[in-house]
Amino acid sequence: MSDSFSRMPLPLASRRYAQALFDLVQEAGYVKDFEKAFTSFLDILNRNTDLKRLIQSPFFSTKEQVQTLDSICESFKFSDEGAGRIMRNFLRVIVENRRLFALSDILRAFQCYVASFRGEASAHIISAHPLDVHQQEELRVALEGVVRKKISLHLSVDSTILGGLIVRLGSCQIDASLEGKLSSLKLALEKEVS
Known part of the structure; x- marks a missing residue:
């Protein structure tokens, strides 16, 4: 891959x-x-x-x-x-x-x-810092509980997200990064000011 x-x-x-x-x-x-x-x-x-x-x-x-x-x-x-x-x-x-x-x-x-044929799913994870083995396993177990499939994690590090994670599983993307939250806050503040 x-x-x-x-x-x-x-x-x-x-x-x-x-x-x-x-x-x-x-x-x-x-x-x-x-x-x-x-x-x-x-x-x-x-x-x-x-x-x-x-x-x-x-x-x-x-x-x-x-x-x-x-x-x-x-x-x-x-x-x-x-x-x-x-x-x-x-x-x-x-x-x-x-x-x-x-x-x-x-x-x-x-x-x-x-x-998909094997009953597996791939989750692409972006984190601000490398995840240790324990964090990876916790994340894998949590995702497997949600999708009820064996999850294969594909990890990457992007320091620009500042903190948190971005998780992509299939067509679903969850942006739980600090960068994402700050962007949302900025948009909300700009909307309130205008």
Whole structure:
């Protein structure tokens, strides 16, 4: 999963690609294998600046992108069977549709579908300071009690929120940060003054 936490929901196109991919992988019975392969593949892409440029730049032709991704698939030893075949075909589709730049968002959406399939949910937590193990467990237990699913926490630290937490669980976001409370207070005071 992406290291950075986005406060914006995933783009609709990325969710649609991810849903179609998940449906195909689930129907074929390769959810676990594909998720592992896809995550590894994206990790390599994210660590290589030349590959990042290939993905983000509109100056590379579709043919160049397909050739590069095919050679990466070869190095991964993706066969023309099973999850490997689905991976190759999927990458070709997003390249041909000029959506390669959205690969990271598609993976995030795909992982959400996999988590839902397993009866799990991901909670993205932003805190002003790192949470210790005890705080993480308390938060996980509280969230699991609310949603009645196994919760996977994805933590990030953002000192600009000053204190408290911002919790995103699915499409719900709870802003219990000091920054959020101060902003609300400022708006209320401005409304009273005007």
